[in-house]
């Protein structure tokens with residue numbers, strides 16, 4: 001770890017927000033470790049996970065923060081947002097209310113994070129959409145376009161689109177900071 005540290009060109013803090021149980025922890029775990037944890041709350045108490053990757057021949061350490069359940073009490077602190085270069089706002093495609101609350105999360109982000117923070121909207125649990133979809137993909141895409149957010153549906157369970165969503169966000173952060 002110490003050896004690798006010297007080779008890091010950039011550290012990107014990315015925060016993941018959204019209602020409780022939309023799959024934030026699982027998405028993060030999938031990207032950081034390519035695993036889906038059956039015991040979802042195994043990461044409680046862990047503030048962030050990292051993954052180091054190469055972007056445009058630079059070593060980028062993505063430091064991805066998890067609310068660790070703070071959102072249950074609407075107590076996501078400003079320290080959580082501080083210094084975030086990227087943010088992922090997650091909702092659950094099978095629960096309409098979680099999409100209705102996205103506006104609130106985006107407002108909270110805009111209030112606490114830097115103006116240049118890159119924001120991506122992710123509709124998680126796409127694997128369950130065939131039978132239980134409550135949020136049409138085109139509606140979410142339209143909303144994202146209006147708000148100037150990247151958008152994709154994804155599934156932390158199958159891994160579908162998770163890598164792509166995080167990479168698109170990190171690429172855009174890279175474009176902003178480099």
Ligand code: GDP
Nearest residue numbers: 020021022023024025026040125128155156157
């Ligand atoms: P968080 O509270 O937003 O961090 O949500 P978790 O990551 O703890 O996930 C909440 C619940 O949704 C858990 O029971 C997960 O197993 C489940 N879950 C998370 N991601 C997916 C997904 O992509 N598909 C399905 N079907 N379930 C998921």
